[in-house]
Amino acid sequence: MRVAGEITCRELVELVTDYLEGALPADQRTRFEEHLATCAWCATYLDQMRQTRRALGALAEDSVPIEARDALLHAFRGWNAA
Amino acid sequence: MELVERHHAALVRLAQSFVSSRAVAEEVAQETWLGVLNGIDRFEGRSSLKTWIFRILVNRAKTRGEREARSVPFSSLAPEADGEPTVDPDRFVRAGAWSSPPRPWEGEPVERLLAGEARDVIDAAIEMLPPVQRQVITLRDLEGLEAAEVADVLEITDGNQRVLLHRARARVRQALEDYLS
Numbered sequence: 001m002r003v004a005g006e007i008t009c010r011e012l013v014e015l016v017t018d019y020l021e022g023a024l025p026a027d028q029r030t031r032f033e034e035h036l037a038t039c040a041w042c043a044t045y046l047d048q049m050r051q052t053r054r055a056l057g058a059l060a061e062d063s064v065p066i067e068a069r070d071a072l073l074h075a076f077r078g079w080n081a082a
Numbered sequence: 083m084e085l086v087e088r089h090h091a092a093l094v095r096l097a098q099s100f101v102s103s104r105a106v107a108e109e110v111a112q113e114t115w116l117g118v119l120n121g122i123d124r125f126e127g128r129s130s131l132k133t134w135i136f137r138i139l140v141n142r143a144k145t146r147g148e149r150e151a152r153s154v155p156f157s158s159l160a161p162e163a164d165g166e167p168t169v170d171p172d173r174f175v176r177a178g179a180w181s182s183p184p185r186p187w188e189g190e191p192v193e194r195l196l197a198g199e200a201r202d203v204i205d206a207a208i209e210m211l212p213p214v215q216r217q218v219i220t221l222r223d224l225e226g227l228e229a230a231e232v233a234d235v236l237e238i239t240d241g242n243q244r245v246l247l248h249r250a251r252a253r254v255r256q257a258l259e260d261y262l263s
Contacts, residue, residue: 008178013169017248021229041183045169048184051192052255056223058193059204060092068094068108072086075112076119 007031012042016049086115089132092225093139099213099220100143102150110146114139133231136221140235168252187262200261207257211250218243219250 007015007028012035018024019032036043093114097107117138125134173182192200208216214236221232222243233243 009180010174010178017244021244023244041180044184044186048255049251052251053223055192058196060224075116
């Protein structure tokens with residue numbers, strides 16, 4: 001049986017970002033953490049959202065493709081000359 | 083040039099969510115850099131330099147996108163599907179507990195896998211996102227802007243920013259789960 005105020009797994013997954021962003025009201029945050037403490041599945045889900053965020057952060061170190069770099073340098077030279 | 087190297091790819095990625103082609107997005111990014119050069123004297127430091135650059139880009143990309151509105155591919159005009167669950171409802175029993183829970187990802191942490199295919203998996207997942215979700219996740223997670231800065235640059239509310247970010251991250255997580263299992 002479900003205790004009043006308890007959150008389900010289905011509800012928890014929709015609160016993960018609010019949780020990570022520190023945007024959950026205190027009472028909801030407590031219930032979120034209580035659920036996590038006893039639910040390995042949701043803990044895994046949260047961990048994967050964290051890993052996803054870290055992977056996205058590491059993705060940004062893209063280099064500029066050669067053609068784009070040439071076009072940019074050309075545009076900048078034009079600007080210098082102006 | 084260092085600033086350019088650090089942000090050019092993100093500018094192009096972001097511009098692409100407003101305009102119809104990669105080529106136009108490259109142009110918008112170039113125009114943005116020129117705009118930055120021309121306007122740097124007027125930069126007052128009230129926001130971070132990065133936020134300021136992205137705001138210039140978004141303004142230009144929006145104008146460009148509006149001008150070519152008729153040629154924007156239909157898919158990017160699809161609604162953002164607010165309110166739909168971000169995890170397949172079939173993965174839960176009726177009472178709301180997992181019936182098909184996520185399995186822990188074994189081996190290396192995902193960010194270490196980026197030299198290989200995982201990068202393509204994430205890139206493809208981002209490409210598939212509705213435009214505004216793509217804009218939010220690019221600024222917030224790839225470029226590391228603060229939530230308030232993202233909301234400011236895209237002219238959306240903080241709450242909306244969070245909803246869009248959540249939907250976008252959940253989709254990328256799902257793509258990684260599909261790839262890793």
